[in-house]
Amino acid sequence: MNLTTASPISVQKINESRIDQVDFKNLVFGNVFSDHMFECDYIDGEWQSPTIRPYGPMSIEPAAKVFHYGQAVFEGMKAYKDDDGKVFLFRPEQNMARINKSSKRLAIPEFPPELFFDAMHKLFDLDRDWVMPGLGNSLYIRPFVIATQYGVSASPSDRYKFMIIMSPAQAYYTGEVKVVITDKYSRAADGGVGAAKAAGNYAAQFYPTNLAREKGYHQVIWTDSSEPKHLEEAGTMNVFFRINDTLITAPTSDRILDGITRKSVIQLAKDAGINLEVRPVLVSEVVEAAQNGSLKEIFGAGTAAVISPVSTFSYQEKEYSLPSQENGFAKKFKTNLMNIQHNLAEDKHGWRYEI
Numbered sequence: 062m063n064l065t066t067a068s069p070i071s072v073q074k075i076n077e078s079r080i081d082q083v084d085f086k087n088l089v090f091g092n093v094f095s096d097h098m099f100e101c102d103y104i105d106g107e108w109q110s111p112t113i114r115p116y117g118p119m120s121i122e123p124a125a126k127v128f129h130y131g132q133a134v135f136e137g138m139k140a141y142k143d144d145d146g147k148v149f150l151f152r153p154e155q156n157m158a159r160i161n162k163s164s165k166r167l168a169i170p171e172f173p174p175e176l177f178f179d180a181m182h183k184l185f186d187l188d189r190d191w192v193m194p195g196l197g198n199s200l201y202i203r204p205f206v207i208a209t210q211y212g213v214s215a216s217p218s219d220r221y222k223f224m225i226i227m228s229p230a231q232a233y234y235t236g237e238v239k240v241v242i243t244d245k246y247s248r249a250a251d252g253g254v255g256a257a258k259a260a261g262n263y264a265a266q267f268y269p270t271n272l273a274r275e276k277g278y279h280q281v282i283w284t285d286s287s288e289p290k291h292l293e294e295a296g297t298m299n300v301f302f303r304i305n306d307t308l309i310t311a312p313t314s315d316r317i318l319d320g321i322t323r324k325s326v327i328q329l330a331k332d333a334g335i336n337l338e339v340r341p342v343l344v345s346e347v348v349e350a351a352q353n354g355s356l357k358e359i360f361g362a363g364t365a366a367v368i369s370p371v372s373t374f375s376y377q378e379k380e381y382s383l384p385s386q387e388n389g390f391a392k393k394f395k396t397n398l399m400n401i402q403h404n405l406a407e408d409k410h411g412w413r414y415e416i
């Protein structure tokens with residue numbers, strides 16, 4: 062399939078690349094952006110004038126609805142380079158499908174997948190050098206949609222902007238993560254927007270996360286909204302538990318985001334013949350397992366950090382430490398996933414997408 066010949070995307074190239082000014086050895090996550098960005102407006106019921114132009118500020122009126130009613134969704138994905146300089150995305154069709162699912166829930170019109178992939182190909186034709194080689198290094202890709210109609214009446218916007226910006230990211234270790242299981246705050250509720258990557262979900266998490274930080278923890282493990290007895294997600298990651306040799310994670314729902322890392326870990330666990338249970342996880346069983354020594358691991362799964370092992374959790378003011386696992390499931394899945402992403406391992410399930 063050759064999309065480039067019939068592409069409606071107009072391209073304005075940067076005069077001089079900024080790449081030489083970037084210190085790729087000391088990147089702070091998400092602070093530096095590549096030379097180009099993609100934008101496309103939804104006006105009069107149609108996505109139109111798709112454009113790639115130099116990354117930079119844009120002008121938008123203060124009355125734009127995104128500022129008042131939070132009508133905004135996003136995605137997070139990464140591009141990886143192998144030792145031959147080939148660049149790969151990881152299951153990008155999943156991100157495309159998910160941003161449309163998120164959009165639908167926020168009353169935002171869906172974006173055509175072919176145009177999304179056309180835009181991605183064109184962006185990578187221009188900004189390929191921004192993907193650093195090396196295991197764990199990547200170019201983080203942030204597609205997002207915002208409501209751009211002017212007017213503060215509380216109704217869905219009739220104009221939107223779909224954009225893609227890209228930021229080089231270094232491999233990083235989250236180190237040992239200390240988390241608090243909260244029974245006061247919830248991330249999402251039944252019938253709500255927890256399954257969407259809605260910008261507002263993140264805004265709602267910052268305050269409880271700050272409270273946890275003040276007490277020396279890094280993240281919050283959220284419990285369910287009705288009776289805080291089930292474990293749902295860790296920060297902005299899906300969460301897995303290993304009790305003895307069984308891997309357990311909650312099923313996706315209105316409240317639990319359908320993470321691509323999560324579903325990949327589930328597949329890898331099945332491939333490896335690991336005993337896997339996808340079912341609601343009780344706080345009480347995890348606390349009990351921590352007390353009797355059968356709780357071996359807790360880890361978060363998400364695109365940003367791939368896998369983040371938890372070293373300590375606290376629940377109702379009591380702290381529980383996990384045994385350190387040199388060769389645990391977390392490490393195994395992280396290595397497996399990174400090797401597939403960087404074209405160092407066989408891609409049995411067709412997850413790599415060369416771009």
Ligand SMILES: *Cc1c(COP(=O)(O)O)cnc(C)c1O
Nearest residue numbers: 297298299318320321322363364
């Ligand atoms: C993005 C996100 C995840 C992880 O999804 P991936 O597709 O694995 O990156 C998990 N939980 C929440 C709430 C998220 O927003």
